[in-house]
Amino acid sequence: MPIGFNQEDIQKLDAVVATRRRVKQGDNLFSNGDSFTSLFAIRTGFFKTCVSTADGREQVTGFQMAGEIIGLDGIVSDYHSCNAVALEDAEVCVMPFANVEDLSREFPQLQRHVHKIMSREIVRENSVMMLLGNMRAEERLAAFLLNLVQRLHARGFSQSELTLRMSREEIGSYLGMKLETVSRAFSKFSDEGIIEVKQRYVRIIEPDALKKIFDPQTCT
Amino acid sequence: MPIGFNQEDIQKLDAVVATRRRVKQGDNLFSNGDSFTSLFAIRTGFFKTCVSTADGREQVTGFQMAGEIIGLDGIVSDYHSCNAVALEDAEVCVMPFANVEDLSREFPQLQRHVHKIMSREIVRENSVMMLLGNMRAEERLAAFLLNLVQRLHARGFSQSELTLRMSREEIGSYLGMKLETVSRAFSKFSDEGIIEVKQRYVRIIEPDALKKIFDPQTCT
DNA sequence: AATTGGCTTTGATGCAAGTCAAACGATGGT
């Protein structure tokens, strides 16, 4: 929740949250084609969102963790155009979008907050397009790891250690590469002493080396 | 502008537009790092938006035509994170975002409209991610052409003929491929009699064949 | 302790797209 509200406001703002909902690992919070009614704020757990073609190819469009909002894809056409899958047991706040809009009109701060969340998602997707369109496999993985660990750090976790919630295949789908290529890139980084990998546990030994792979110019 | 307003409302809504602005071909409407104050509605002309890395690689993130809104990337951090370049002489309506937010609070219809525009952009980017992550060169170009001609048709232009406003290199940047690969894909489609190409003029002879390339399953 | 199944790693090979290079074609200026 954004800052700048008094006690009284905060009580009203609680009204955006209708209920909470638990989602078991592997279950969908919502699916492509579901009618859209609510945004979801992740309280605990970890999600992926993905779209798929008619012939079954799947593209992971994002990974979301506690504090992030999912469901924005549904606003435009009143039904969802992607799937949101829990990668571990999760709990979300259900925020009926009608409530969000009503209260946004009352509280400019909330209105601004909603706009920023949507804009942030647009900007994030811009940088994923850059990743997919211009970068090579190892650059993609380096950028991915740095982004993940940075977001986890902002939530109070370590900035050098993490446990991946997703498989090699899901990472590959997000980064536009095959699971074998993901695995090879992990092995390469590991051989070079940049990271330590043990299954889904990753420790970043040389963050600067990762940054350099991701962006060779700025990091001499 | 969305429907469902009466005469009086429409007059008030005119207040979102502060001024108009002309942008010459090749000029930037805004650039990465510019402070964000306004959204822009394209009246005439054609734009590309693009982001770039420190080492100079550029990724076109979208092409925008009359009636579309650009500048949404600036909301989250109050400065723009991409460049918007006019691909032909253009005119835009400048809509100071403060006005948009103020009037959104007054007119739920406008509020909804703004939300939908942002959501639509998120969904569009999702499908570009699918293109970049999962599709091969010819599929990407087929999808691109179909999307372009569909948007032009919605504006009253032909559904079988178009004049590209962008170079092979810009198409390639958008689709994550090199200009030579774009050119080869055009030549291939042309050899197969699916399209006719003469520089930037393109006539779609077999739209169904394009759809089939783009999505082999659903279009038997 | 052995078995099963899912995920991951590693190796060998093939291919789509990138790179390099040259020629061609349009366009605009002198």
Next chain:
DNA sequence: ACCATCGTTTGACTTGCATCAAAGCCAATT
């Protein structure tokens, strides 16, 4: 009309990643 410039096409070659295949690792189950 000519030339310079820029964008495009095409060909020959290279390469990074995908594909195919096999083996290894780990956790859960019997």
